[in-house]
Amino acid sequence: MMKMAQKLLCILLFGLIMLTACATGNNDNLSKEESSKDMENTKEISEISETSTENSQIVREYIPVLRFAVVSDTHITTAGTKEAERLKKLFETAYDYASSDKNYNTLDALIMVGDITDNGNLPQYNALKQIIANNMKAETTLITVMGNHEFYGGGISVYNEAMDSELNKDIEIKGFHFIGLSPSDGNSYDSSKAFLEEALENASKDSGKPIFTFQHHHLKDTVYVSSEWYTYSSDMLKSVYGNYPQVINFSGHSHGPINNPTSIWQGDFTCLGTGTLAYFEMTSGMTYGTIPPNAANAAQYYIVEVDENNLVRILPYNILANDFFKTPSNTDGDEYLVYYIDIPSGEMNYRPGDRYENSDTPYFDEDATAEITEITQNTCLITFPQAKDNDCIYSYEIVFQSDKGNQNIKSFSEYYFEPMPETLSFRASGLKQNTDYTVSVYPVDCYGKKGSPIETYFTTLKGVDVKYSSQNPVTFHGTFCDFESLESLKLSTSTFAYGGSINGDVFVGDWTSAGLNANSKAALEGGKGYNGSTALGVWSEDGVNQGLYIFATGENKNTKLYPDVDYLRVWADFTGLDFRKANFGLVSPNGGLFTTDELDGRSDLSFWYMAEGSDKWVEYKHGGDGCFGDVQDSSVKNFKGWFAFPVKDFAYRSGTGTVSEGSGVAYHYNEIAGIYMFWDYSDNGSYIGKKFYLDEIHIVADYTVFEDYVQN
Numbered sequence: 001m002m003k004m005a006q007k008l009l010c011i012l013l014f015g016l017i018m019l020t021a022c023a024t025g026n027n028d029n030l031s032k033e034e035s036s037k038d039m040e041n042t043k044e045i046s047e048i049s050e051t052s053t054e055n056s057q058i059v060r061e062y063i064p065v066l067r068f069a070v071v072s073d074t075h076i077t078t079a080g081t082k083e084a085e086r087l088k089k090l091f092e093t094a095y096d097y098a099s100s101d102k103n104y105n106t107l108d109a110l111i112m113v114g115d116i117t118d119n120g121n122l123p124q125y126n127a128l129k130q131i132i133a134n135n136m137k138a139e140t141t142l143i144t145v146m147g148n149h150e151f152y153g154g155g156i157s158v159y160n161e162a163m164d165s166e167l168n169k170d171i172e173i174k175g176f177h178f179i180g181l182s183p184s185d186g187n188s189y190d191s192s193k194a195f196l197e198e199a200l201e202n203a204s205k206d207s208g209k210p211i212f213t214f215q216h217h218h219l220k221d222t223v224y225v226s227s228e229w230y231t232y233s234s235d236m237l238k239s240v241y242g243n244y245p246q247v248i249n250f251s252g253h254s255h256g257p258i259n260n261p262t263s264i265w266q267g268d269f270t271c272l273g274t275g276t277l278a279y280f281e282m283t284s285g286m287t288y289g290t291i292p293p294n295a296a297n298a299a300q301y302y303i304v305e306v307d308e309n310n311l312v313r314i315l316p317y318n319i320l321a322n323d324f325f326k327t328p329s330n331t332d333g334d335e336y337l338v339y340y341i342d343i344p345s346g347e348m349n350y351r352p353g354d355r356y357e358n359s360d361t362p363y364f365d366e367d368a369t370a371e372i373t374e375i376t377q378n379t380c381l382i383t384f385p386q387a388k389d390n391d392c393i394y395s396y397e398i399v400f401q402s403d404k405g406n407q408n409i410k411s412f413s414e415y416y417f418e419p420m421p422e423t424l425s426f427r428a429s430g431l432k433q434n435t436d437y438t439v440s441v442y443p444v445d446c447y448g449k450k451g452s453p454i455e456t457y458f459t460t461l462k463g464v465d466v467k468y469s470s471q472n473p474v475t476f477h478g479t480f481c482d483f484e485s486l487e488s489l490k491l492s493t494s495t496f497a498y499g500g501s502i503n504g505d506v507f508v509g510d511w512t513s514a515g516l517n518a519n520s521k522a523a524l525e526g527g528k529g530y531n532g533s534t535a536l537g538v539w540s541e542d543g544v545n546q547g548l549y550i551f552a553t554g555e556n557k558n559t560k561l562y563p564d565v566d567y568l569r570v571w572a573d574f575t576g577l578d579f580r581k582a583n584f585g586l587v588s589p590n591g592g593l594f595t596t597d598e599l600d601g602r603s604d605l606s607f608w609y610m611a612e613g614s615d616k617w618v619e620y621k622h623g624g625d626g627c628f629g630d631v632q633d634s635s636v637k638n639f640k641g642w643f644a645f646p647v648k649d650f651a652y653r654s655g656t657g658t659v660s661e662g663s664g665v666a667y668h669y670n671e672i673a674g675i676y677m678f679w680d681y682s683d684n685g686s687y688i689g690k691k692f693y694l695d696e697i698h699i700v701a702d703y704t705v706f707e708d709y710v711q712n
Contacts, residue, residue, distance in 0.1 A: 064305040068109035071301040072252025073276035086299040091135035114147025114216025120154030125162035146182035147216035170199040177203035181215040189233040214250040223273035225254035242268035255281040257416035266348040275300040288664030290601025314339040362389040362443040362451035377433035377463035378668040387443030429668040434462035471557040477707035478700040511547035529695030564701035571696040578637035578682040581627035587674035592657030594650035596626040644703030
């Protein structure tokens with residue numbers, strides 16, 4: 001690892017290249033040949049500058065007149081947590097960098113852009129202030145604003161008492177304005193409009209200088225993840241900031257990586273997303289949702305500098321690597337990631353459209369191959385090398401194609417880790433047994449450009465032939481349980497998904513443990529099910545989140561083995577109530593719990609409903625939390641009829657069962673130990689004690705086909 005002074009020299013030299021590129025209006029799209037040539041020239045200049053004072057004058061060194069650090073989403077709770085240690089490291093690395101600069105060795109300010117604590121209570125503010133008191137020097141001005149988490153356990157009054165008596169602020173440091181806004185209710189900034197307009201007008205009187213603004217939430221459709229995580233006041237803020245092209249706005253909230261090139265955006269002004277010290281969260285659409293594996297390996301911030309010509313330099317820093325971020329590309333070698341904003345020129349070099357047009361299409365090396373190993377009836381492991389790109393390999397789309405249907409995996413490239421892994425491996429599940437597959441791996445860059453795939457072929461193993469056979473009299477082929485054969489219901493006192501055992505027909509209690517809840521109820525009720533049959537009535541005497549399990553046991557003889565596990569089909573009666581959130585799932589033979597709730601950020605997950613008396617299935621979407629319900633924009637209030645859920649969307653919940661499986665892995669067994677449902681009542685109504693009914697639970701290949709079952 002280079003010493004800080006050596007890092008500074010490398011950044012200064014790399015800055016020479018970037019300044020040259022800025023002059024041509026193409027600073028973030030150097031060709032490979034230009035980059036190689038410039039690096040050779042930089043090496044020569046470096047040697048001259050180190051040996052000859054006279055000749056070193058040909059190098060235009062970047063000499064700051066202002067330097068500050070920006071961080072967001074520190075989520076401090078107590079001293080000693082990883083977030084607390086990372087904040088201490090921020091101070092250490094920022095001061096180390098500043099002191100290594102012989103021309104300007106000061107850190108003028110630290111900006112903390114909201115979610116500075118985890119829930120905004122006084123003990124957490126005290127822990128934060130103690131870290132600051134122990135690590136911040138007198139030369140540094142602290143500026144904070146509130147985020148949404150500051151409203152969870154404290155609110156405005158506690159923030160005013162503990163951190164700052166002012167919610168909004170306009171602070172001048174070394175002649176530069178810092179304008180910060182706090183949300184009035186955890187998201188909205190509408191009440192701050194007049195303050196912002198006046199502060200910007202005052203700051204703009206020195207028109208040649210940048211104006212630094214910040215609020216916790218992103219402005220919609222600007223920086224990375226802002227299409228999903230943003231303030232409701234986005235239009236208002238854009239309309240105000242847009243009058244001042246010298247505005248450089250910082251925001252957080254999303255936990256998106258700052259080394260993603262789209263974390264800087266320019267339109268009528270400039271925006272930057274500021275990362276986190278807690279954990280990564282990304283855009284939706286990936287197989288495992290918005291939170292990737294090893295997401296807690298996230299600790300990053302910006303160092304921002306301004307020189308006497310009002311040229312702004314922004315340096316993303318990776319605390320975990322103890323170094324400035326490199327460019328997130330496999331073709332750029334050891335170049336540092338540096339953003340330059342030339343305020344006097346008014347040039348905008350980070351416009352999304354221009355960057356897309358100027359970017360290359362990602363590609364694999366000619367000799368790149370994908371390898372398939374650990375093949376089973378329904379799963380395999382695919383391993384392949386990283387693709388190449390001139391900006392950032394963002395993700396991969398892996399398509400498993402067969403004559404029995406396709407299966408897709410979408411996953412991030414892990415560009416946000418340093419060093420970036422040279423190869424990636426993913427486990428595919430939910431495949432068909434004894435089936436030939438063509439596998440295509442497509443690289444996707446940070447601007448959404450998709451490259452040509454590498455391909456490979458394999459065949460899944462043939463499993464033991466399974467024929468559906470029910471020991472209970474049932475109406476339909478594929479029935480797991482219809483409750484008609486149960487003379488009485490035996491409630492289980494635990495669930496082996498969380499280390500317990502199956503000692504009854506149904507468990508209803510805590511949704512994340514084997515804990516019972518005396519207010520959670522289930523009972524058999526005649527005449528309430530499909531065509532007036534017996535159903536399972538379920539209700540709660542409180543508003544606590546519930547976990548419902550319906551088991552297969554030797555006593556109830558619910559069917560365990562199925563030839564095709566493609567859809568869970570359930571008859572349900574939700575008359576008179578609604579859910580805030582709810583979802584279904586399956587329990588594997590080793591107790592693993594698989595549900596759509598594990599696919600946070602996937603708003604593309606479908607389920608189907610056919611109302612009683614209708615012959616038409618209607619498609620609905622789970623919300624971004626992998627659930628249906630009124631807060632997921634998929635209310636099922638008063639629905640009565642058939643529901644169907646794709647088993648490929650039931651993903652493994654970490655920590656359940658006796659066998660640990662990978663994040664995002666779909667259900668891949670022909671044996672079913674139990675059916676799961678998570679639910680809690682909607683907040684929009686008095687539903688405490690209200691019953692809903694479940695009946696005719698099926699495991700089928702095609703949810704639209706109701707095949708009569710003939711008992712052997």
